[in-house]
Amino acid sequence: MALVQPRQSARERPAAFDLGHPAPWIVAIVALLLPLVSNSFFLSEIFGQTLILGVIALSLMFLAGCGGMVSLMQLTVAGFAGYMYAIFGVTGTHSVSLGWHWWLATPIALILATLFGTVGGALAVRTEGIYTIMITLAIGAAFYYFTNQNYAIFNGHTGINTISTPAFWGIDWRASLPFYYLTLVVAALCYFWVDYLIRAPFGLALQGVRDNPRRMAALGFHVNAHRVAAYAFAAFIAAIGGILQVWNYKQISPGSVSVDSAINVLIVAFVGGVGRPIGPFIGAFIFVLLRTFALDFLREIGLDGNRFRLLIGLGFLVIVFWSPDGVIGLWERWRRRGAPASARPAGGAHG
Amino acid sequence: MDSVAQRLSNVGAGAALELSGVTRLFGALAALSDVSMTVRPGERRAVLGSNGAGKTTLFNCITGDFPPTSGTIRFFGEDVTAFPPYERIRRGLRRTYQISSLFPGLSVEDNVYLACRGVSRGRFSFLRPRVGDPLKQSARMLIEAVHLTPVAGRKVAELAYGQQRQLEIALALAGAPRFVLFDEPAAGLSPTERRELIEILTSLPSHIGYIIIEHDMDVALRVVESVTMMHNGRIFKEGNPQEIESDPEVQELYLGGGHG
Numbered sequence: 301m302a303l304v305q306p307r308q309s310a311r312e313r314p315a316a317f318d319l320g321h322p323a324p325w326i327v328a329i330v331a332l333l334l335p336l337v338s339n340s341f342f343l344s345e346i347f348g349q350t351l352i353l354g355v356i357a358l359s360l361m362f363l364a365g366c367g368g369m370v371s372l373m374q375l376t377v378a379g380f381a382g383y384m385y386a387i388f389g390v391t392g393t394h395s396v397s398l399g400w401h402w403w404l405a406t407p408i409a410l411i412l413a414t415l416f417g418t419v420g421g422a423l424a425v426r427t428e429g430i431y432t433i434m435i436t437l438a439i440g441a442a443f444y445y446f447t448n449q450n451y452a453i454f455n456g457h458t459g460i461n462t463i464s465t466p467a468f469w470g471i472d473w474r475a476s477l478p479f480y481y482l483t484l485v486v487a488a489l490c491y492f493w494v495d496y497l498i499r500a501p502f503g504l505a506l507q508g509v510r511d512n513p514r515r516m517a518a519l520g521f522h523v524n525a526h527r528v529a530a531y532a533f534a535a536f537i538a539a540i541g542g543i544l545q546v547w548n549y550k551q552i553s554p555g556s557v558s559v560d561s562a563i564n565v566l567i568v569a570f571v572g573g574v575g576r577p578i579g580p581f582i583g584a585f586i587f588v589l590l591r592t593f594a595l596d597f598l599r600e601i602g603l604d605g606n607r608f609r610l611l612i613g614l615g616f617l618v619i620v621f622w623s624p625d626g627v628i629g630l631w632e633r634w635r636r637r638g639a640p641a642s643a644r645p646a647g648g649a650h651g
Numbered sequence: 652m653d654s655v656a657q658r659l660s661n662v663g664a665g666a667a668l669e670l671s672g673v674t675r676l677f678g679a680l681a682a683l684s685d686v687s688m689t690v691r692p693g694e695r696r697a698v699l700g701s702n703g704a705g706k707t708t709l710f711n712c713i714t715g716d717f718p719p720t721s722g723t724i725r726f727f728g729e730d731v732t733a734f735p736p737y738e739r740i741r742r743g744l745r746r747t748y749q750i751s752s753l754f755p756g757l758s759v760e761d762n763v764y765l766a767c768r769g770v771s772r773g774r775f776s777f778l779r780p781r782v783g784d785p786l787k788q789s790a791r792m793l794i795e796a797v798h799l800t801p802v803a804g805r806k807v808a809e810l811a812y813g814q815q816r817q818l819e820i821a822l823a824l825a826g827a828p829r830f831v832l833f834d835e836p837a838a839g840l841s842p843t844e845r846r847e848l849i850e851i852l853t854s855l856p857s858h859i860g861y862i863i864i865e866h867d868m869d870v871a872l873r874v875v876e877s878v879t880m881m882h883n884g885r886i887f888k889e890g891n892p893q894e895i896e897s898d899p900e901v902q903e904l905y906l907g908g909g910h911g
């Protein structure tokens with residue numbers, strides 16, 4: 301048996317835990333030293349946004365990649381957390397906000413958003429495939445219209461403004477540099493947590509549920525309970541992203557939870573690839589770059605700058621067409637070029 | 652509903668598996684009609700019958716993959732008719748599938764580890780198993796028992812057919828099985844693999860009973876002590892292997908019927 305083990309761990313372990321590989325170290329060093337070379341625009345608008353969007357898409361990666369459940373409501377859960385923070389916390393919109401401290405409002409928002417995502421998940425697990433997408437999309441759309449029309453709690457179309465952010469130890473954590481590091485640490489913790497969980501019994505069982513739910517039941521697993529638990533965990537991760545987002549923008553309005561933005565999360569996760577937890581962050585980086593610079597680029601070549609979505613859409617099409625497992629999949633195939641076909645990973649959707 | 656006292660007394664009542672009047676309809680088609688059978692703990696029985704006789708449907712009703720239309724199923728005295736599959740499995744029932752039903756994207760070790768996890772606590776554990784985790788060890792022992800140790804780290808999708816069949820058996824033996832349903836475990840195996848299968852079946856601890864669906868009479872009759880013949884969803888004949896083999900009606904219907 302001892303002969304088998306080492307070879308297996310070398311083959312099976314994803315790159316993240318292969319500490320001999322230079323890539324994770326380079327990423328970590330670049331991320332830590334970035335503020336030395338980057339101006340505050342890049343720090344918050346590019347890298348901060350990448351990390352926040354990456355965390356929200358990471359929750360979808362966990363559901364879709366490990367559990368085979370494509371949820372369109374992850375941004376809604378994040379937005380719900382943001383709204384809850386704004387409603388319980390201190391804001392300029394006195395008519396709806398309760399004015400509690402951030403350290404009270406934050407855990408409450410996380411808990412309520414996790415509950416919200418769990419209830420949504422409990423509805424969604426009754427269905428499979430396209431119907432899961434439809435139900436979660438319906439939840440997202442319903443929440444969007446509700447926030448638009450409800451003034452008593454959500455302050456309707458205007459939303460909630462001038463939301464206060466944490467400041468302690470003499471540091472304003474929303475200032476450009478501290479916020480970057482805060483976001484980086486939180487995103488890294490989420491990433492490592494998901495990466496760890498995938499190989500823990502809960503994550504393994506979820507992959508079993510994805511591959512063969514009937515057999516999982518015949519092994520003693522309560523399949524739907526596992527699915528709902530996955531929604532709950534994913535909701536918690538998405539809620540963390542939502543809190544970071546509301547701290548970042550200091551305001552939240554129905555536009556933050558629109559169906560458009562919900563679909564963006566789907567694009568981010570699948571462009572990056574849902575096979576590995578790093579995928580959503582790569583997808584988010586590409587998405588944020590396109591969103592920020594495609595406008596100028598399109599004007600440069602004489603097109604309407606507002607058509608940057610066209611570029612994103614085309615990119616999405618190309619990726620999905622050429623590499624169903626996203627940019628990560630492209631990279632893995634490039635690394636494995638020359639290896640026999642049987643060594644390639646099996647697809648996720650097994651009946 | 653039984654009282655607690657009744658249920659407790661039922662536990663010692665003797666039968667591992669007790670089916671009474673089990674019927675399963677698919678639309679107008681009766682895949683099973685009025686099947687009653689009693690299997691003792693530790694008993695090894697073969698279910699024979701041509702294609703469409705209802706053998707796999709019988710297994711699906713016993714495990715709860717789909718419930719019977721009518722009738723009751725008792726497992727060690729407890730009425731499990733309305734139980735979901737996972738509740739039956741946690742009580743010691745196991746099964747294998749006719750067409751291998753595995754997790755192709757996971758390694759052999761993870762497949763067996765999941766099976767061990769499914770019948771123990773910590774199914775939702777967020778913590779990875781540590782070195783020397785008892786479930787990891789029992790997974791390794793199971794893998795060794797079905798001769799898959801050399802491929803323990805490989806993905807199931809990369810295994811040969813015979814190895815997948817063996818893994819199928821390992822999954823069904825995880826934890827503390829009390830009764831196992833084997834659905835054509837020898838299908839598609841080479842003669843050597845068949846010998847290994849017979850060895851695995853005959854070396855199971857004597858308290859573990861099983862029902863085996865098997866077309867290969869050489870395999871079936873060597874590993875069982877009783878036989879149930881099924882035909883068109885009904886029990887057609889019951890007896891020991893010698894009686895069944897020499898029964899003229901059975902020969903006409905099944906053995907002489909040119910089945911592979």
